[in-house]
Amino acid sequence: MRDAPGPVRAKQVVPRIGLPAETSKIEGVRSKLKRLVERGWLDEDTPGLFAPPRAQATGSSKSP
Template sequence: MQAVPPWHSSLGVSVLPGAYQDLVEVIADARGPLRAMRVAEASGLSVDRSKVEGLRSKLKRLVERGWLVEDGPGRFALPERQPGGTQS
């Protein structure tokens, strides 16, 4: 099984590894899309450039697997889900 499974309506955030759960929760609490630097700040992580690049890779992995969307270049957000758990 992949460390970050593809999103499915029957899966909760709890199936993600802890670090990924934290990232999804930070974005869920935001009032809009966040850039990787803002996610790092909100998560209490280092804002050192190399650390933020590693964080950006994790965010992009969450996008690839359907947990997040990239709402413009470098802006990460939760996808809008339709009733019944499907993505729009």
């Protein structure tokens, strides 16, 4: 993901990780990428386009 010039689709990720470009493999990878989005490891600004997460603010609004 970090080496890509921009957001990528699951269809582009599949061959890069050594899987055959079959519909079932693409759908499985897409599902895993969406799970990574839910966990905050990836961003999906446009449906189907995945990218590394943007830098988050380091400040916290919580007080001790």
